[in-house]
Amino acid sequence: APTRELAGRTVVISAGGTREPIDPVRFLGNRSSGKQGYALATVAARRGATVTLLAANTSLPAPAGVTVVPVSTALELQAAVEVAAKEADVVVMAAAVADFRPAHYADAKIKKTFGEPGSPEADAAPTIELVRNPDILAGLVESRGVGASPVIVGFAAETGDEQGDVLAHGRDKLARKGCDLLVVNEVGVDKTFGQDDNTVHILRLGSSHVVDAGPASKELVAAAVWDAVQEIL
Ligand code: C5P
Numbered sequence: 001a002p003t004r005e006l007a008g009r010t011v012v013i014s015a016g017g018t019r020e021p022i023d024p025v026r027f028l029g030n031r032s033s034g035k036q037g038y039a040l041a042t043v044a045a046r047r048g049a050t051v052t053l054l055a056a057n058t059s060l061p062a063p064a065g066v067t068v069v070p071v072s073t074a075l076e077l078q079a080a081v082e083v084a085a086k087e088a089d090v091v092v093m094a095a096a097v098a099d100f101r102p103a104h105y106a107d108a109k110i111k112k113t114f115g116e117p118g119s120p121e122a123d124a125a126p127t128i129e130l131v132r133n134p135d136i137l138a139g140l141v142e143s144r145g146v147g148a149s150p151v152i153v154g155f156a157a158e159t160g161d162e163q164g165d166v167l168a169h170g171r172d173k174l175a176r177k178g179c180d181l182l183v184v185n186e187v188g189v190d191k192t193f194g195q196d197d198n199t200v201h202i203l204r205l206g207s208s209h210v211v212d213a214g215p216a217s218k219e220l221v222a223a224a225v226w227d228a229v230q231e232i233l
Pocket residue numbers: 074093094095096097098099133134135136137138153154155156157
């Protein structure tokens with residue numbers, strides 16, 4: 001029988017990428033497929049946890065025994081995380097959250113042509129004003145201790161020419177965000193996003209020790225993340 005190291009634990013995982021609507025047919029989005037978040041949910045359920053997966057715009061089958069809550073925008077994800085975190089022993093923010101959203105939503109599709117056809121402004125391009133989204137992870141860390149105090153895990157997608165750059169950025173980010181663990185992955189157009197394999201470096205707050213996982217399947221990477229979480233629990 002598998003070891004049920006997370007039996008009796010409640011975990012919340014966000015996965016996928018938020019979409020920030022511009023008008024009824026357009027949005028600002030990102031390349032996150034949700035595969036790493038789903039793998040985290042699959043492994044946690046297998047280890048006996050009660051798992052809630054907050055899924056932002058994913059098209060993957062629900063993992064066995066996992067409660068999937070669909071969300072779309074960063075604000076919807078934030079509301080869902082805040083509710084679910086109250087009961088959680090662990091919160092893992094694997095979702096790619098848009099840092100900005102359009103300041104104004106257009107109720108009707110934005111037209112390609114402005115003013116009168118042939119007029120001077122007809123070929124102009126619109127400007128889409130953006131406003132900042134809240135940093136959900138930072139908010140979780142801030143409100144910790146007011147009631148439940150889950151272990152909080154962040155992800156960091158870093159691009160860098162050298163692995164040293166990627167780790168240095170990761171350490172800065174861990175210190176800034178104040179979460180317990182930061183899972184750093186190197187990203188690029190052909191790396192990580194939508195792929196079945198991943199390579200990560202797991203950093204722990206207050207420790208110089210780094211756990212490297214991969215290149216390996218996203219499930220093996222997920223197992224390494226849960227091993228690190230279990231050391232803290
Ligand atoms: O700062 P950066 O976006 O690289 O941090 C990534 C981590 O922060 C991820 O865990 C992501 O889920 C989380 N995040 C968030 N809210 C945002 C942006 C990122 O929770 N607005």
